Amino acid sequence: MSTIKPDNFVLFGDICYSESLKTLRCVEGGFLVCENGRSAGVYGSLPEEYASFPQINHAGKLILPGLVDLHMHAPQFAFRGLGMDFELLDWLESYAFPEEAKYSDTDYARAAYTSLVRHMINGPNTRFCLYATVHVPAALLLMDLLEESGLVCMAGKVNMDRNCPDYLREKSAPRSAEDTRLWLERSAGRYKNVSPILTPRFVPACSDGLMKELALLQKEFRLPVQSHLSESLAEIEWVKQLCPSCRSYAEAYEQYGLFGGEHPSVMAHCVWAGDDEIELIYRNNTYVAHCPQSNMNLSSGIAPMRRFLNRGVKAGLGSDIAGGCHSSIFRAMSDAIQASKLRFRYVKPHEAPLTVNEAFYLGTLGGGSFFGKAGSFETGYEFDALVIDDSTIAAPFPLSAEERLARVIYLSDDRHILQKFVRGRCVKE
Numbered sequence: 001m002s003t004i005k006p007d008n009f010v011l012f013g014d015i016c017y018s019e020s021l022k023t024l025r026c027v028e029g030g031f032l033v034c035e036n037g038r039s040a041g042v043y044g045s046l047p048e049e050y051a052s053f054p055q056i057n058h059a060g061k062l063i064l065p066g067l068v069d070l071h072m073h074a075p076q077f078a079f080r081g082l083g084m085d086f087e088l089l090d091w092l093e094s095y096a097f098p099e100e101a102k103y104s105d106t107d108y109a110r111a112a113y114t115s116l117v118r119h120m121i122n123g124p125n126t127r128f129c130l131y132a133t134v135h136v137p138a139a140l141l142l143m144d145l146l147e148e149s150g151l152v153c154m155a156g157k158v159n160m161d162r163n164c165p166d167y168l169r170e171k172s173a174p175r176s177a178e179d180t181r182l183w184l185e186r187s188a189g190r191y192k193n194v195s196p197i198l199t200p201r202f203v204p205a206c207s208d209g210l211m212k213e214l215a216l217l218q219k220e221f222r223l224p225v226q227s228h229l230s231e232s233l234a235e236i237e238w239v240k241q242l243c244p245s246c247r248s249y250a251e252a253y254e255q256y257g258l259f260g261g262e263h264p265s266v267m268a269h270c271v272w273a274g275d276d277e278i279e280l281i282y283r284n285n286t287y288v289a290h291c292p293q294s295n296m297n298l299s300s301g302i303a304p305m306r307r308f309l310n311r312g313v314k315a316g317l318g319s320d321i322a323g324g325c326h327s328s329i330f331r332a333m334s335d336a337i338q339a340s341k342l343r344f345r346y347v348k349p350h351e352a353p354l355t356v357n358e359a360f361y362l363g364t365l366g367g368g369s370f371f372g373k374a375g376s377f378e379t380g381y382e383f384d385a386l387v388i389d390d391s392t393i394a395a396p397f398p399l400s401a402e403e404r405l406a407r408v409i410y411l412s413d414d415r416h417i418l419q420k421f422v423r424g425r426c427v428k429e
């Protein structure tokens, strides 16, 4: 950890951040002020009132908001890059479930999660929504390690009581709810940067009884929810058979009040959402976690991002480790753009591809807003920042800050990150 205090200081450099989906602001040779862990604004010349703040000179470096990963599975980090010849349901059975079962062993969990958290500190993401496993001790251990890292996370003990192997299945809905209550009570008041998020894995793995129990816990503890929605065609067909009275997959969550509305929820993938489902997502203020790399690896499809954005649906990006094998949300940005171009060219010529600035918005402010005021440098936003040394990807001709940002999105890796701040604290340098 750095010796810089998480209170008042100024970063000087070339600053870029999204003000909205359509507006990117770049200030070359600008001052970004951190006051009490929040941005006090970006200035071309430093206002007198901040002149006494310590200044860190990053002349010639890019300064960007920290990136937000709205969807990843912590236990799956261990096998990323494996099983990539499978589709979703076979991949779950062959890779995800056998690996997740190992987290009943707390020693195994400690070793695996320690290596994951080290990787997370080194990368460009500053905020995460993550899934743990069904196991309460391992979920608490993950939260402890995340808290130590300084990263801001919503983490969930997974619920699953049907249609999965015996070795991982929770034995009944009441048992799953009891364990969830235990996890919530043990984590209460324990963390500053980590908070719990209710995590029914997906409809096929959660009985009606379990959904009802979770809805009660959600109201009692006022919890946000994360889950999966309309990811693969085989999965959607399965949900139709399991929930014949529901008009859409989304309704299978909504009928229990587990789909946004009063409590925020984030649904991963939404690849096959049609008009009705998009409307339900929009009306419930539900977030879409777009996971383009996973959707390609598991041949799930290409999500209709242009339609979500046109309808005003809230959305961000997810790595979906380990459906996606790359954790960096810079990579998710370029994947999102490339996937949208294939959709535009081969599938839906009226759905314009995502632009670089739109993808940057999704990976910062778009996902960041799920955490409140995060993902931008507008005054009052929590101070999550990356200082990027892009000198090794410079061009032999002058580039604007906006052009340098595009190259960082497509070409940078963790070695280009000079410093990383979360809530005003330096977590990597």
Ligand code: GUN
Residues within 6 Å of the ligand: 073, 088, 092, 096, 201, 202, 228, 231, 294, 320, 323
């Ligand atoms: N649907 C249910 N569980 C999972 C998971 O672990 N990964 C992905 N990509 N989809 C899921």
Ligand code: FE
Residues within 6 Å of the ligand: 071, 072, 073, 228, 268, 320, 323
């Ligand atoms: Fe997932």
